[in-house]
Amino acid sequence: MKQNRVDLPRTFPGHPALDEDGRNALRRLLTAYARHNPSVGYCQVDQLVLEELVREKFPKLVNHLDYLGVQVACVTGPWSLLPWESAI
Structure with missing residues (x-):
C-alpha cells in the first residue's frame, strides 16, 4: 500500500x-x-497492462504519440479512472 501513498500526490x-x-x-x-x-x-498495474495492449493493437497511434512526446497514459489515464463519486 506504500506505493499508492507515494503516487497519489502526483x-x-x-x-x-x-x-x-x-x-x-x-x-x-x-x-x-x-x-x-x-x-x-x-x-x-492495470494502466501498464492497458499501455501494452494499446502498443500491440495500435502501433501507428503509439508511434505518433511517441513522435509527439505524449505518453500513452496521458491519453488513457482519464478513461481508466473510476467516477469521482465512487472514491468520495
Whole structure:
C-alpha cells in the first residue's frame, strides 16, 4: 500500500476533486481494492497492462504519440479512472 501513498500526490495535481479529502478517499478506495483483489494489488498495474495492449493493437497511434512526446497514459489515464463519486 506504500506505493499508492507515494503516487497519489502526483495524480492529477491541482485537480479540484483531488484536494486532501479527495486524495484520502481515493487512497481508501485503492487500498480496499488491493485487499479485495490481492492478485492485482495496487491498480496502477492495470494502466501498464492497458499501455501494452494499446502498443500491440495500435502501433501507428503509439508511434505518433511517441513522435509527439505524449505518453500513452496521458491519453488513457482519464478513461481508466473510476467516477469521482465512487472514491468520495
